[in-house]
Amino acid sequence: MVFLGSCSSDDEEYVAIDEPLEFTVPSNFPEPSYDLEANPPTKFGFELGKKLFYDGQLSANGFISCGFCHEQRHAFTHHGHQFSHGIDDLEGTRNTPAIQNAAFMTEFTWDGATSHLDLFPIIPITNEVEMGETVTNVVNKLKADKEYQKDFSLAFEDGEINTENFLKALAQFMVMMVSADSKYDKYVRNEAGGDLTDQEKEGMELFEQKCSSCHSTDLFTDGSFRNNGLPPNPQLNDVGREEVSGSADDRYKFKVPSLRNVEKTAPYMHDGRFGTLMAVLDFYDSGVVDSSTLDPLLKQEERLGIALSLSEKEAIIAFLNTLTDNTYLNDERFSEY
Amino acid sequence: MKKYSLYTLALSILLFVSCSSDDDGTTEELTGSGEISIKYDNGFNGNDLILNTPNSANENGEVITVTRFNYIVSNFRLVNEEGEEFVYPKDESYFIVSQETEEDNIVLPGIPAGKYTTLKFGIGVDQEKYLQGSEGQGDFLAEAEANNMMWSWQAGYKFLNFEGSFTSESVTEPTDFKIHMGSHGSSLDNYKEVTLELPTSVIVSDEIDSSIHLKIDASKILVSSNNIKLSEKSVIMVDEEKSPQIAVNTTEMFVVDHVHNGESHD
Numbered sequence: 026m027v028f029l030g031s032c033s034s035d036d037e038e039y040v041a042i043d044e045p046l047e048f049t050v051p052s053n054f055p056e057p058s059y060d061l062e063a064n065p066p067t068k069f070g071f072e073l074g075k076k077l078f079y080d081g082q083l084s085a086n087g088f089i090s091c092g093f094c095h096e097q098r099h100a101f102t103h104h105g106h107q108f109s110h111g112i113d114d115l116e117g118t119r120n121t122p123a124i125q126n127a128a129f130m131t132e133f134t135w136d137g138a139t140s141h142l143d144l145f146p147i148i149p150i151t152n153e154v155e156m157g158e159t160v161t162n163v164v165n166k167l168k169a170d171k172e173y174q175k176d177f178s179l180a181f182e183d184g185e186i187n188t189e190n191f192l193k194a195l196a197q198f199m200v201m202m203v204s205a206d207s208k209y210d211k212y213v214r215n216e217a218g219g220d221l222t223d224q225e226k227e228g229m230e231l232f233e234q235k236c237s238s239c240h241s242t243d244l245f246t247d248g249s250f251r252n253n254g255l256p257p258n259p260q261l262n263d264v265g266r267e268e269v270s271g272s273a274d275d276r277y278k279f280k281v282p283s284l285r286n287v288e289k290t291a292p293y294m295h296d297g298r299f300g301t302l303m304a305v306l307d308f309y310d311s312g313v314v315d316s317s318t319l320d321p322l323l324k325q326e327e328r329l330g331i332a333l334s335l336s337e338k339e340a341i342i343a344f345l346n347t348l349t350d351n352t353y354l355n356d357e358r359f360s361e362y
Numbered sequence: 363m364k365k366y367s368l369y370t371l372a373l374s375i376l377l378f379v380s381c382s383s384d385d386d387g388t389t390e391e392l393t394g395s396g397e398i399s400i401k402y403d404n405g406f407n408g409n410d411l412i413l414n415t416p417n418s419a420n421e422n423g424e425v426i427t428v429t430r431f432n433y434i435v436s437n438f439r440l441v442n443e444e445g446e447e448f449v450y451p452k453d454e455s456y457f458i459v460s461q462e463t464e465e466d467n468i469v470l471p472g473i474p475a476g477k478y479t480t481l482k483f484g485i486g487v488d489q490e491k492y493l494q495g496s497e498g499q500g501d502f503l504a505e506a507e508a509n510n511m512m513w514s515w516q517a518g519y520k521f522l523n524f525e526g527s528f529t530s531e532s533v534t535e536p537t538d539f540k541i542h543m544g545s546h547g548s549s550l551d552n553y554k555e556v557t558l559e560l561p562t563s564v565i566v567s568d569e570i571d572s573s574i575h576l577k578i579d580a581s582k583i584l585v586s587s588n589n590i591k592l593s594e595k596s597v598i599m600v601d602e603e604k605s606p607q608i609a610v611n612t613t614e615m616f617v618v619d620h621v622h623n624g625e626s627h628d
Contacts, residue, residue, distance in 0.1 A: 060494075060495065063494065063495060063498075064496065064497060131548075137548060137549075138516035138518075139516060139517035139518065140492075140493065140547060141492065142495070143495030144492075144495065144496070144499070144503075144518075145517060147503075147512065148515065148516070148517050151507075151512070151514035152514055152515065153514075159507055160503065160507055161508060164504070187501060187504070188496075188499070188501065188503045189496050189499065189500050189503070190496075192496035192499075192503075193496045193497070196496060266549075268515075268600070269516055269546055269547040269600065270546045270549035270550060270600065270602065271546050271599075271601050271602040271605060272546075272602040273602070275549070
């Protein structure tokens with residue numbers, strides 16, 4: 026048996042050396058779920074992932090990139106769009122969630138259509154209303170591109186342009202997208218700039234009492250699928266997790282979203298039905314509807330939903346606004362230009 | 363790749379001399395490693411499976427025309443006469459059998475010399491493999507996509523893609539059916555394993571490559587331990603009740619027809 030060492034590419038010679046990127050787990054976060062050893066982020070892998078993220082070639086018409094729907098200023102959501110529109114302006118039926126702290130998540134999309142970040146891009150690329158492509162085709166397009174030939178050879182030891190390295194590069198980019206520098210983070214870590222106002226503190230206490238059983242940990246989600254009592258929209262009839270599991274017990278259950286940067290991610294909920302945080306809190310207070318899969322936490326003491334006075338709602342919103350992380354929203358490492 | 367030294371040759375002659383004869387006729391010591399190929403000979407209820415051609419009615423009175431019959435087989439293992447299990451390297455142990463492209467012969471090189479009595483393999487992709495992400499899938503992902511074995515709305519594999527049309531007493535116009543079976547995200551694991559006892563041991567060594575000929579009865583997908591009537595539901599993709607039943611039926615479609623020692627099929 027002969028093992029060939031990493032053979033130098035035959036046509037050109039590069040002197041650039043790749044280097045590992047440091048991934049720091051914020052002290053108030055749980056351990057990452059992503060296996061960083063299987064795909065350790067590197068300088069060039071990350072750069073390649075970023076380039077791919079913003080490249081329209083990943084779609085059939087050449088225009089729709091991941092970044093088209095996931096805009097940094099809005100914590101990588103599709104601002105102003107209830108339903109993200111993609112290829113040929115076809116409209117999907119789901120609201121674009123934020124991309125942040127993906128390395129700490131175990132399920133992706135509103136219904137958990139995949140449990141591995143690496144494999145996630147297959148969904149938008151092959152979805153006929155999003156990018157309308159095949160992964161194989163995308164890889165072939167990249168293979169024909171001189172620049173990408175160079176980028177892949179720098180980023181990966183085997184230098185190959187294939188699905189494995191393509192998905193690894195995109196994942197390296199998303200793994201590095203950590204948001205943990207909001208005013209709230211500074212408060213819990215006792216760092217400078219972490220002084221909460223009385224109203225924000227009151228909001229935090231209310232949040233801990235009424236919201237944190239689902240929006241738990243400093244990721245503000247427990248990663249589970251739950252029905253929070255939204256009245257189903259008969260025109261969409263989106264059954265949520267049932268779509269993936271095939272189980273009627275999962276009807277209308279959606280992934281509990283993280284609330285980081287929530288000030289910037291309107292509209293809200295899986296179908297983007299609410300335009301403001303006040304509308305969300307009005308819903309929790311008085312809009313929750315009963316059904317067989319309604320989460321028991323929202324049906325206590327014969328009352329549906331979560332009782333909230335106006336001043337309590339205002340305090341919770343003031344607290345949620347402390348989750349805005351301007352460092353993340355303006356971080357040039359992640360920006361398109 | 364096949365080379366043996368004079369020393370092993372001498373040794374085998376020596377052994378040949380010392381142990382006189384063996385029941386199955388192989389008299390020399392088995393050394394080194396060899397190749398086992400496994401032929402997946404697709405059929406339908408005792409006949410050949412011919413795409414786009416109606417088969418005779420099944421137990422439920424349904425006349426089925428198959429247009430696509432693809433499945434994933436994986437995690438090959440062989441148990442020898444001493445009961446020791448050889449696990450084929452996991453990373454190289456995922457294959458697609460496709461009636462459309464006539465990919466039906468799986469070749470496993472580098473099997474340690476020996477006599478094996480039992481063949482084991484999986485149908486589909488286990489969660490362990492899936493959760494290895496991009497690294498674990500390697501080129502298999504592209505192969506699966508090319509063979510219509512990837513779902514697009516969930517980033518998962520179809521373990522079985524069985525499509526066509528059918529008629530029955532109640533459904534007189536030819537109606538399309540689609541059976542896509544795979545795991546349901548993280549909530550339902552439909553990966554299953556098959557264990558097949560071989561009628562005669564399969565033998566491999568430096569000098570001997572052999573093959574196992576399996577006969578597959580695709581009609582079992584619908585009619586086996588579980589009875590699935592297409593007239594009740596003709597598109598089955600993620601069905602909490604029927605998908606696991608189909609997964610079980612699928613494990614029952616494999617029968618060993620025969621073993622060829624000392625020759626490979628293709």
